[in-house]
Amino acid sequence: MRIGGQPLLYVYECQWDKNHSPCGMHIEGDQANVTDHLARFHGFTGGEGDTTCLWDGCTSKKRTAMKGTSIARHLVTHIGYKIKCTACNVDYAREDACRRSHANARSDCQRMQIAPVHGTGVITLKVSTCEPPAKKRHVADAQTQNSIYRLS
Ligand SMILES: [Zn+2]
Ligand SMILES: [Zn+2]
Numbered sequence: 001m002r003i004g005g006q007p008l009l010y011v012y013e014c015q016w017d018k019n020h021s022p023c024g025m026h027i028e029g030d031q032a033n034v035t036d037h038l039a040r041f042h043g044f045t046g047g048e049g050d051t052t053c054l055w056d057g058c059t060s061k062k063r064t065a066m067k068g069t070s071i072a073r074h075l076v077t078h079i080g081y082k083i084k085c086t087a088c089n090v091d092y093a094r095e096d097a098c099r100r101s102h103a104n105a106r107s108d109c110q111r112m113q114i115a116p117v118h119g120t121g122v123i124t125l126k127v128s129t130c131e132p133p134a135k136k137r138h139v140a141d142a143q144t145q146n147s148i149y150r151l152s
């Protein structure tokens with residue numbers, strides 16, 4: 001979607017530990033960005049140990065026994081970000097799940113069209129107003145990604 005010809009960026013305000021140490025940052029809703037954000041700003045590096053979900057308003061029964069490896073996926077459900085195939089109108093939690101389902105016989109859909117579905121807390125930013133920091137961030141990502149934050 002474009003408004004006034006400018007590409008938009010869809011982000012969410014981080015609600016991690018909002019009452020104690022709110023980070024107030026905007027993050028993109030997909031799992032890769034959430035994983036990166038957790039590692040970088042909340043000290044998460046994955047692992048199998050139990051950890052507590054500190055997302056504001058979390059009511060999950062497993063809140064205090066989250067696996068470090070699955071917490072990013074869990075946060076994506078808080079954010080409400082999903083992937084939809086607009087050809088067959090089916091929602092998926094992640095893009096790879098959509099691709100997998102379409103690649104095998106479970107789906108009759110021949111014309112997969114992947115589109116993001118945004119959660120209710122989505123904030124739209126004009127790329128032109130936030131481009132310099134975003135660019136810097138991506139350069140930083142490229143430098144650190146391979147050495148430190150390879151989680152998957
Ligand atoms: Zn945060
Ligand atoms: Zn939670």
Ligand SMILES: [Zn+2]
Pocket residue numbers: 085086087088089090102107109110111112113
């Ligand atoms: Zn489809």
